[in-house]
Amino acid sequence: MQAEDGRFDPSGSVTHAELVQIVAKALKRDMKSVHYWAEPFFSENDSTTRGEAAFLLDKARQAIPSANAKITNVRALNAITLIVTFDAPLTPENEAFAQAKEDFVFTNGLTLTNMPRLKTGSVATYIVPTSVQQPGTTYTLAYKGKDAGSFAGNADKLDMTEVRQVANDTFELEALKANGVVDYGYVISAYSAGRGENAFILDENNRADGVEYQIISSGQAREVTITPEGGQPITAKYVPFTQSTDGKQEPKFRLPEGQVLKPGVTYTVTSDWAQIANPTFVAKEMDPLHIVKAEAASETSIVVTLAEDPGDELFSGRSVELTDAEGNKRTAAYKYSSRKGAAGVFELAQGSKLTAGATYVVTPVGNWAGESKAELTFAP
Incomplete structure (x- = not known):
């Protein structure tokens, strides 16, 4: 809980906004979802009644993750997406892609392509990505080895x-x-x-x-x-x-x-x-991105700066090569979603580190940044 001036007031009344914040923190659930549940009575500054608190806490009880969650409904939304509802939310461990791939087993060659994602505002309904479904094919889903239902392949592109x-x-x-x-x-x-x-x-x-x-x-x-x-x-x-x-x-x-x-x-x-x-x-001739600066962020990562902000994730999937004065080479790959403006973080391959005092020439792997290069010295 957050308290004004750091003081907890056990006799004071709780506002709707405070109750939503408390429930969201306790559940480790997003504020937007909890606010949505409270919409029937929500007003930013109004005090919460016991009935309103009971209503929201009951909803929160339903939204407690469970390692024993079971599927209650499955339907194909489009050619690559299922909507799957459980009787309780999944635990973070069960949402993780590696575990979800073991838990979600389909017939007729269909596969899970990424982790299931809980819809905002729902208690336990998930968006589940699959490989491309074949229209007219009936698929059966088993979850954790138990039959969870069947659905027809969706033709909607x-x-x-x-x-x-x-x-x-x-x-x-x-x-x-x-x-x-x-x-x-x-x-x-x-x-x-x-x-x-x-x-x-x-x-x-x-x-x-x-x-x-x-x-x-x-x-x-x-x-x-x-x-x-x-x-x-x-x-x-x-x-x-x-x-x-x-x-x-x-x-x-x-x-x-x-x-x-x-x-x-x-x-x-x-x-x-x-x-x-x-x-x-x-297709048209497009100038490659241009590296103008490279700096060491740590012994295992560097920040690469371009001449101008690409305005999108064009760093994604790219790598750079770092060559020291003796000709030794290291490779660093872009850290997804790390870009801030024209700069992005590149992480060295696992087990590889920069040497203190060494100077490196940074060049692109492939032609994504042409022949541009930059120099950095690692001074921890």
Whole structure:
């Protein structure tokens, strides 16, 4: 609890806002969800009655995580997303991807592609990403070895508006909330505090403000096909942590290592999980990002600064090489979501450390930053 002037007042009345804060902290649950539960009586400064407290505490009791949670309902929302309701929330250990992959077992080759995510405002309903479902195929789900129900593969593809090139080897698919499509990052409990005004709550029918939304679940392991005019199809893979950044819904996809988009060539992007309204673009010459500075953050990480803010997660999936005066080399990979403006953190490969007093030349691995380079000296 937080107390004014650090003093606890056992005889004072508790406001609705204070009760919501107490419940959220006790449950380790996001404030937006608890506020949603309290909406029938909530007013920022009004005092809480015993009845109101009992109502919210009963809701909170239902939302206590359980290692023995059981599935009560499962349905396919779209070609890559399930909505799964439990009788209690999962524990953090059971939500973790490695454990969830063991717990969620599907028939007919369907697989879990990332961890289940609790919907904001729900007690125990999860957005569950899967590999692409086949229309007309019946899938059975077993959870922790017990039958949890069956569902038919969903043919609904996600509505994406257009494709845009963002680098010489990377492009993005745009989806718009205005078109009734929302990335799951804006409607899950785990992210609600960090998404600010972009975070909101969908009801049990995935509606908000009278609009029913399609949900884009995790992009992990997603692929699309990009075909140059007159050429052979190429498989492009999702770039992690790029699907909803800077308030936009524009997941990035990258060509295989060493391949680039050829200026002047028309490309068409297709997918078995997305319907793209404007799927073609003409590739153009794009200047690579340019490294201007590198600094040691610790013996195992460095901060790389570009000439200008890329305005998105274009660092994602990139690496740099550090070469000392004797020619010894170390590799550091970008730490996802660490970018602040033009600077991003790169972590050295496990077991590798910078040497005190050594000077390193930092260069990009591949052509993502051209021939640019920077120099740093590690002085712990």
